[in-house]
Amino acid sequence: MEFYYILSREVKYNNWILNLEHPKRRVMPEYAHLVCDRCGKVDEVAAIRSGIRADIRIRGSVDFLRSSEGLTLFSERARESLKTKQIAGLEFIAVGTSGYYVALPKRFATVNVAVSTMKFQRKCQKCSRFRETTGFPSRDSMKLPRNPRLIVAPDVFLERYYSRTFVYVVSSLVQDVFATNGLTGAIFDEV
Ligand SMILES: [Zn+2]
Numbered sequence: 001m002e003f004y005y006i007l008s009r010e011v012k013y014n015n016w017i018l019n020l021e022h023p024k025r026r027v028m029p030e031y032a033h034l035v036c037d038r039c040g041k042v043d044e045v046a047a048i049r050s051g052i053r054a055d056i057r058i059r060g061s062v063d064f065l066r067s068s069e070g071l072t073l074f075s076e077r078a079r080e081s082l083k084t085k086q087i088a089g090l091e092f093i094a095v096g097t098s099g100y101y102v103a104l105p106k107r108f109a110t111v112n113v114a115v116s117t118m119k120f121q122r123k124c125q126k127c128s129r130f131r132e133t134t135g136f137p138s139r140d141s142m143k144l145p146r147n148p149r150l151i152v153a154p155d156v157f158l159e160r161y162y163s164r165t166f167v168y169v170v171s172s173l174v175q176d177v178f179a180t181n182g183l184t185g186a187i188f189d190e191v
Pocket residue numbers: 036037038039040041124125126127128129
């Protein structure tokens with residue numbers, strides 16, 4: 001079976017969901033209690049689960065995109081298309097009334113870090129997150145699902161200076177769903 005990283009084609013607009021649009025990307029005050037006081041990163045999953053601001057609007061004209069802090073967003077149409085084909089593994093949380101959903105992983109692929117070809121910089125001694133990572137887990141470092149209807153996230157997170165980038169591995173079946181439904185914005189990069 002072929003697997004792909006589903007990546008965002010283009011980030012045309014700034015779409016902040018958890019952070020204020022600010023040169024220093026300050027996290028919104030309602031999430032301040034979820035910020036690690038050592039490295040300054042917010043626990044993105046806990047923040048999303050605690051509630052996304054109702055007035056957030058997503059600027060974008062595609063079905064799949066990435067927020068400025070690295071969250072993945074699916075349009076209503078994309079979410080429905082995946083649901084119709086019984087594609088599982090993601091949880092969708094509505095972003096206000098914008099018609100977009102933040103995806104959170106429900107299923108993970110175990111990564112053998114030793115053979116992942118990733119590089120890691122400075123682990124936070126408090127929350128254990130890395131300051132930054134480079135690269136993606138290689139195919140042979142991941143235990144990928146046999147079920148092509150399952151979308152998984154590597155269990156080693158990709159980190160940037162301020163935030164985590166959410167990445168997902170999908171099968172060619174998911175790529176077909178995007179193609180046959182004319183869903184836009186995604187690049188499928190072979191794992
Ligand atoms: Zn930390």
